[in-house]
Amino acid sequence: MHSELGHFSMPSVNIRESEKEYTIEVAAPGMEKGDFNVDMHDGLLTIACEKKCESESQGKEGESYLRREFNYSKFSKQFTLPDSVDEASIQANYDKGVLTVQLPKRQDDPRKQRRSIDVK
Template structure:
């Protein structure tokens, strides 16, 4: 028994072929990724450093709810280029959301955030009772 196989040759190989090749070349750039995060601790506070170059401080949303710190962004871009009869529109949407469970020792009312040179910095001060205390000499009566 013979099998009939249709050989599909695109009608417009140069137009669609280039379009698909361009898409395959550009697609990896739009894969979702999360920014790198450093978490540091000292005697008085925790510090979070989140590398997010290319954003503005207005792009970030930082929330604390029931000992969960959430950092998120949403950025939408649209470009349109018209040459003659042809219009090319490109859309770019990027977002991320990171959540951190905070220890009960963090004073959530005193958290401070800064954004300098592409790094979002958060300082999470510890509550006074959680900070190390100096040794105290107890006199014997």
């Protein structure tokens, strides 16, 4: 029995919104903080992760994997952010197999300001 899944897997992602922030949660068990690269450029948030695996087919001594699925060795995901995100205040934290990226909303969001529009 043999199955090749490759080395690229896409983890599950949750995106939540509250009045004050957006939150992105990425399920990535077995990773370490140093495996992640979170980058923000021109309104685009990129979350990338790469884990160096010692051996893809070897398990414990005397064992080898016939199928190995719960392993994200490499992935990359991009998100286009709304204008309301305060890019300077973005924070990321990895805990218990979940990468959480907090994207606070700007306090001066122009979409939330009320203004009167003249009818001509």
